[in-house]
Amino acid sequence: MTATVDAPTAELGKARLRKEDAKLITGQTNWTDNIKLTGMLHLAFLRSPYAHAKITRVDVSGALGQPGVIAAFSGADFAAEQGSLPCAWPVTPDIVIPPHPPMAVDEVRYVGEAVAVVVARDRYAAADALASIDVDYEPLPPVLDIRTALDPGSPKVHEAGNKSYEWVFANGDVDAAFSDAPVVLERTYRQQRLIPCAMEPRAVVAQWVGDEVTLWSATQIPHVLRFALSAFFGIPEQNVRVIAPDVGGGFGSKLQVTAEEVLAVLIGRKVGKPVKWTETRTEGNMTVHHGRDQWQRIKIAAEADGRIRGLSVDLLADMGAYLMLVTPGVPLLGAFMFPAIYKMDAYSFKCTGVFSTKMPTDAYRGAGRPEATFAIERIMDELAAELGIEPLELRERNWIKHEEFPYTTICGLTYDSGNYEAATAKARELFDYDGLRAEQRLRNERGDKVRLGIGISTFTEMCGLAPSRVLGSLSYGAGGWEHASIRMLPTGKVEVVTGSSAHGQGHETAWSQIVADQLGVPFEDIRVLHGDTQVSPKGMDTYGSRSLAVGGLALVSACDKVVAKAKIIAAAMLEASADDLEFSAGRFSVRGDPEASKTIQEVALATFAAHALPEGVEPSLDSDATYDPDNFSFPHGTHLCATEVDTETGFVHIRSYVAVDDVGVVVNPLIVEGQVHGGIAQGIAQALYEEGVYDEAGNLVTTTLADYLVPAAADLPSYRTERTSTPASNRLGVKGVGEAGTIASTPAVVNAIVDALRPLGVQDVTMPCTPERVWRAIQAAHGQPAHGQPAHGQPAHGQPAQGTEQSGGMA
Amino acid sequence: MIPAKFDYVRPSSVGDAVSALVGGGEDAKVIAGGQSLLPLLRLRLAYPELLVDIGGLDELRGVTDGGDHLLIGARTTHYQLVHDPLITEHCGLLAQAAGTVADPAVRHRGTLGGSIAHADPAGDLPAVVLALDATMITAGPAGSREIPAGEFFVDYLTTALAPGEILTGIRVPKLSADWGYRYEKFHRTAQAWAIVGVAALVRRSDGHVAEARVGLTNMGSVPIRAAAVETAAAGAQASPEALREAAAGADEGTQPPADLHGAPDYRRHLARVLTGRALEAAAGV
Incomplete structure (x- = not known):
């Protein structure tokens, strides 16, 4: 399965080393925290130790006498100007969006919420002086379990109650699908709370000069941030410049308008000096928005032969204490993904957004799609077990066949391309699926203490966010287009300006490859500029695997315009008609007379000189283009995971992992490989290691990387990765790859664990599948509930959660 | 991750280190590789006013053959424990356990003495020296003491080291070849x-x-x-x-x-x- 979009070109598909890396690995990176400005002051925030409390008094005067301290403020000092942090996605007309002041004034609603700030000459002095601020709190009851937060007697996070919204979607006759179905399974899955943990912590520098402010921030979204500062905090847009210098990872966590960004701008104006703040890791764990945190009740109805009749999903989604930039919309991005690659007659979805006294949740790598993919791929395995059908066979009986594309799903999405058979066949072979199944049978028969399990994930996802009309229909507050500019320099070199602001993805390399092919200029002659609203004034930034599928297409469109202008000038230079010119590999030549030609560099110089331009032609080849996609793109693939589970200790070892991904046409295989590897690691992290844990008082327990376990290279297997390719229906044939690995891998790993333990009676293990939880699941399945309580009041691990019992059976 | 203010001395002899520690009283702490203490400082879980850095005391580093035992300097790093031929030959358990400590960066800086004196029950080496029947050798204002491992660990992060006392070395009996x-x-x-x-x-x-x-x-x-x-x-x-x-x-x-x-x-x-x-x-x- 190879691409058939265009003839092979010079750069597309080449495993170029990344232009970005020399700088990164030689310590020349310009992180926000490296910025030093004359007279710059440093901020330290005092944060709430309570999950929920009234603030009855804040006295910052004690800090003012401390060495190096210039100023100190509490929330009341900002009350008149700080407004409310924006939520751009009011998903329903009656959604409750509570005010969210950047600094708490009267009440705190999660541990870590900022209540005061010290401004000092250095960050040590600022941190020291925090101890001299007095705050009186009147504790209020925390709200920590969203499953009971909607009960009438529950304490309230906000006066309006704990329900933010209820969003529903349905298509087909769901009642009919379920009413007389031969098999109905219902399960409840837990999507634990995750903490993004980007390598570079958040950092902000704000500098006012007159009435103009420049904000440097470790952000994914300089353009959105500029708009927000202007639209919601009253600074005229033309006076705001936002710079995202080199940014060290985000995974969605820097897709946010944060309290600290807004406060740095306000404080900088108050003190008349540049101010800087860089979070500590502990601060980051507490106050960078978290991800996931859903309870998923999923119900599937099927025929006895495994054909799916209907699917019904009921989500409870923990919003945390406030709605941040896209908090309420994240579960909805998953709403369209539960049916995944499968055909069915009916589907219903309901999501209830619930407030708690925890850090707000928001986008985290995959944002809604990993949750959906997990639930459907887990229950497909359960259905296979229930019916005694081989799990890959069950999937094949239900998936959309390659000849059926384009295919409109039960959600109304049109999948433009895909070949699930091809990806699965390749994965099966690489994995030695049949050999491992044989070994598994043998080990089960022997009753081995270490069991082998095989996990499957035949996933798809939607990326290329997003057609603006679709965003509009979902009540999102902005469009989904992307912008690009090409500047042809007089010497024939090229500056590419992109609105898609990279923070580790490798845009500088990939964009250079695309432009090199489109304009026929050498890769080395191209410079990519981004991440500064003064350099790149228009853009929608980087998230949702949108950069290539949207920003890359904007780039192609901008290149078209350059070529069209250059053609007219080249025609004049060649004394030919533009209609008689063809453009190939950077050269305009007269059809039938290859000797008569001009390179695009020659045309650029002639345009600059402007001595002999045709009548009415401007002396510029530069172009701008804004691209709004007409559909999402749908990467897919088959991931297979083999785990060895030590039934004595509960330890899970990943023995092998095969990923076959179809991301359409590949611009740079090295970058794709990196994204797939990192993505799988992050998905395995959810399956086995990571969980943001609050205790019964609402304190975050996992404040350091000793407690919040991010796996490292030593903990992860060597992946075997391959690709199949069905080109997407856009001009480049590209789909996007930033989140695929994360979306695919979590269910593959958990399915493998359950598959290993199913002969022992285990039906589920709650994520993260820690050794203790795996061990307890085995104990429980043996009918020997483990004695004692699991640590920290967690749900009894491995016990079926409420509602996981099968609600139907063979009729 | 911003430590509170502290004073810092780097003595050039064990005697000077003891004097500095005595002078600093209860608010003084010894720092060697810093792999346990620095995280506590950076998280502001510890507020010592004086750090006595024994990083310059080379006499506390390395392994010597004492006939029926090995004498291991307190500043010997985990990395050295893993790679020292005497350790491998005569008390390989220590080398094997040291190889499991954290990651290579920590093993290059972290020391045996630091791990023992910090007495974190989750640390790997305290249980190992206990199983090896090792003896802790200290230097203090009243001279040198020898404390058996079985008496050294008193409570969570608490040892038998007296105020002003520094752990200088660990004596480990050699194990014959019939030990696994x-x-x-x-x-x-x-x-x-x-x-x-x-x-x-x-x-x-x-x-x-x-x-x-x-x-x-x-x-x-x-x-x-x-x-x-x-x-x-x-x-x-x-x-x-x-x-x-x-x-x-x-x-x-x-x-x-x-x-x-x-x-x-x-x-x-x-x-x-x-x-x-x-x-x-x-x-x-």
């Missing part, structure tokens, strides 16, 4: 602390266990010798079944902690399983 060993560490990620660790030494004779010593990591507020296992193993047949049976009492007398990675009952279970595995490996069966 195994450090069985159970943790969720390579860099993480042990949920439970078991340091086992077994001397075999004629297909039986002549003598066994077992130290437990993270099964209480101090490293613990699994006395019931040692008694049960002595004289037992060197077979997996017999050794597993001996390991059944591994959690006797322990008070394992509860944290995110394991409740006490799970740790007790792990101690039994891991002790069985460690004994089997140490006995070579």
Whole structure:
């Protein structure tokens, strides 16, 4: 399965080393925290130790006498100007969006919420002086379990109650699908709370000069941030410049308008000096928005032969204490993904957004799609077990066949391309699926203490966010287009300006490859500029695997315009008609007379000189283009995971992992490989290691990387990765790859664990599948509930959660 | 991760270090590799006013052959423990356990003495020196003392070191070739602390266990010798079944902690399983 979009070109598909890396690995990176400005002051925030409390008094005067301290403020000092942090996605007309002041004034609603700030000459002095601020709190009851937060007697996070919204979607006759179905399974899955943990912590520098402010921030979204500062905090847009210098990872966590960004701008104006703040890791764990945190009740109805009749999903989604930039919309991005690659007659979805006294949740790598993919791929395995059908066979009986594309799903999405058979066949072979199944049978028969399990994930996802009309229909507050500019320099070199602001993805390399092919200029002659609203004034930034599928297409469109202008000038230079010119590999030549030609560099110089331009032609080849996609793109693939589970200790070892991904046409295989590897690691992290844990008082327990376990290279297997390719229906044939690995891998790993333990009676293990939880699941399945309580009041691990019992059976 | 203010001295002799420590009183702390203390400072969980950096005291570094024992300088790093030929030959358990500590960066900076003096029961080396019947050698205002490992660990992060006293070295009896060993560490990620660790030494004779010593990591507020296992193993047949049976009492007398990675009952279970595995490996069966 190879691409058939265009003839092979010079750069597309080449495993170029990344232009970005020399700088990164030689310590020349310009992180926000490296910025030093004359007279710059440093901020330290005092944060709430309570999950929920009234603030009855804040006295910052004690800090003012401390060495190096210039100023100190509490929330009341900002009350008149700080407004409310924006939520751009009011998903329903009656959604409750509570005010969210950047600094708490009267009440705190999660541990870590900022209540005061010290401004000092250095960050040590600022941190020291925090101890001299007095705050009186009147504790209020925390709200920590969203499953009971909607009960009438529950304490309230906000006066309006704990329900933010209820969003529903349905298509087909769901009642009919379920009413007389031969098999109905219902399960409840837990999507634990995750903490993004980007390598570079958040950092902000704000500098006012007159009435103009420049904000440097470790952000994914300089353009959105500029708009927000202007639209919601009253600074005229033309006076705001936002710079995202080199940014060290985000995974969605820097897709946010944060309290600290807004406060740095306000404080900088108050003190008349540049101010800087860089979070500590502990601060980051507490106050960078978290991800996931859903309870998923999923119900599937099927025929006895495994054909799916209907699917019904009921989500409870923990919003945390406030709605941040896209908090309420994240579960909805998953709403369209539960049916995944499968055909069915009916589907219903309901999501209830619930407030708690925890850090707000928001986008985290995959944002809604990993949750959906997990639930459907887990229950497909359960259905296979229930019916005694081989799990890959069950999937094949239900998936959309390659000849059926384009295919409109039960959600109304049109999948433009895909070949699930091809990806699965390749994965099966690489994995030695049949050999491992044989070994598994043998080990089960022997009753081995270490069991082998095989996990499957035949996933798809939607990326290329997003057609603006679709965003509009979902009540999102902005469009989904992307912008690009090409500047042809007089010497024939090229500056590419992109609105898609990279923070580790490798845009500088990939964009250079695309432009090199489109304009026929050498890769080395191209410079990519981004991440500064003064350099790149228009853009929608980087998230949702949108950069290539949207920003890359904007780039192609901008290149078209350059070529069209250059053609007219080249025609004049060649004394030919533009209609008689063809453009190939950077050269305009007269059809039938290859000797008569001009390179695009020659045309650029002639345009600059402007001595002999045709009548009415401007002396510029530069172009701008804004691209709004007409559909999402749908990467897919088959991931297979083999785990060895030590039934004595509960330890899970990943023995092998095969990923076959179809991301359409590949611009740079090295970058794709990196994204797939990192993505799988992050998905395995959810399956086995990571969980943001609050205790019964609402304190975050996992404040350091000793407690919040991010796996490292030593903990992860060597992946075997391959690709199949069905080109997407856009001009480049590209789909996007930033989140695929994360979306695919979590269910593959958990399915493998359950598959290993199913002969022992285990039906589920709650994520993260820690050794203790795996061990307890085995104990429980043996009918020997483990004695004692699991640590920290967690749900009894491995016990079926409420509602996981099968609600139907063979009729 | 911003430490509070502290004073800092870097003495050039053990005597000067002791004087500085005495002068600093209760608010003074010794720093060597900094792998335990610095995180505490950066998280503001410790507020010493004076750090006495013994990083310049080269006499506290390295391994010397003392005939029937090895004398290991307190500043000897984990990396050196892993690679020193004397350690490998005469007390390989220490090398094996040191190789499981955290990651290469930590092993290059972190020291044996630091790990022992910090006395974190989740640290790997305290249980190992306990199983090795090692002796701690100290220098203090009243001169030098020798403290057996069994008396050194007093409570969580608390040792028998008196105010002003510095751990200078560890004396480890050499083990003859008929001893086998195994450090069985159970943790969720390579860099993480042990949920439970078991340091086992077994001397075999004629297909039986002549003598066994077992130290437990993270099964209480101090490293613990699994006395019931040692008694049960002595004289037992060197077979997996017999050794597993001996390991059944591994959690006797322990008070394992509860944290995110394991409740006490799970740790007790792990101690039994891991002790069985460690004994089997140490006995070579």
